[in-house]
Amino acid sequence: MKEKITSSVEQAMNSVDGMQRAQAPGYLYAKILSGVYRRQTLTIWERISAFMARPAVTLTCIAVVVAINAIIIFKGNAVPAGNVIASAEPVDFYSYDIYNAENMEP
Amino acid sequence: MNTWQDMVYNTALGMLMNETDAEDVAQDVFVALYRNSHTFRGEAAISTWLYRVTINRCTDVLRQRKRGKTWWGKREEPSAGDWITFEHPGVLAENKDHATVLFNALQRLPYHQRTAFVLNKMEGLRVAEVAEIMKRSVSGVESLLSRANQHLRQWLKNYYEAQVNTK
Numbered sequence: 001m002k003e004k005i006t007s008s009v010e011q012a013m014n015s016v017d018g019m020q021r022a023q024a025p026g027y028l029y030a031k032i033l034s035g036v037y038r039r040q041t042l043t044i045w046e047r048i049s050a051f052m053a054r055p056a057v058t059l060t061c062i063a064v065v066v067a068i069n070a071i072i073i074f075k076g077n078a079v080p081a082g083n084v085i086a087s088a089e090p091v092d093f094y095s096y097d098i099y100n101a102e103n104m105e106p
Numbered sequence: 107m108n109t110w111q112d113m114v115y116n117t118a119l120g121m122l123m124n125e126t127d128a129e130d131v132a133q134d135v136f137v138a139l140y141r142n143s144h145t146f147r148g149e150a151a152i153s154t155w156l157y158r159v160t161i162n163r164c165t166d167v168l169r170q171r172k173r174g175k176t177w178w179g180k181r182e183e184p185s186a187g188d189w190i191t192f193e194h195p196g197v198l199a200e201n202k203d204h205a206t207v208l209f210n211a212l213q214r215l216p217y218h219q220r221t222a223f224v225l226n227k228m229e230g231l232r233v234a235e236v237a238e239i240m241k242r243s244v245s246g247v248e249s250l251l252s253r254a255n256q257h258l259r260q261w262l263k264n265y266y267e268a269q270v271n272t273k
């Protein structure tokens with residue numbers, strides 16, 4: 001029984017020896033030409049949308065947008081606390097009006 | 107063109123074991139060739155490039171099959187691991203039954219081992235040529251082929267043992 005199994009394994013392993021190359025079906029040439037023609041006749045917008053639809057391009061765009069957002073958020077929060085206090089001078093909003101502003105002494 | 111067409115189709119058929127998928131891959135490959143035709147210098151470079159693009163495209167299809175779906179929905183083709191009844195038209199009539207079992211074993215191999223096996227055994231390329239196509243060293247390809255043979259033999263042994271036990 002073991003010999004039979006070994007023989008079957010060898011026959012299977014050797015079954016592709018001397019095989020011929022599979023010939024492409026006759027209509028494949030026409031199919032290829034139609035693919036090339038479709039490629040040739042793409043409009044500029046179809047080309048752009050095909051480019052944008054590539055996963056690599058889409059993911060890169062998303063990553064860039066997320067990175068820009070992250071930079072804006074983290075840079076906005078990164079103002080040193082000392083600068084904020086130094087610029088925060090007390091302002092009396094109630095005594096400041098247009099009349100006073102226009103009649104201030106030089 | 108006919109030689110290249112058969113070359114690409116046969117490689118894709120060996121990798122995918124499905125005629126329709128092999129035709130689609132061949133179409134993609136030749137459209138890519140048309141787009142990049144200005145970059146080639148000689149015929150040798152074209153055949154190597156064609157093999158490389160074919161293998162890459164086939165690997166994409168195999169990955170899609172493994173995931174079981176595409177961008178637009180579920181695939182109906184069998185996933186790796188299912189029993190396939192594929193018959194390669196170039197196999198001799200007396201070997202067809204054993205070849206079908208071998209193709210079922212072949213579809214369970216990792217991509218690189220399957221690629222090396224298909225290019226070497228089914229396309230009849232020398233190890234050095236396979237190494238150039240796969241961008242690997244000759245010893246690397248020899249190692250892949252050795253592991254592929256080992257895995258195939260093991261799977262075939264288990265299969266035939268199970269067949270004998272069920273009788």
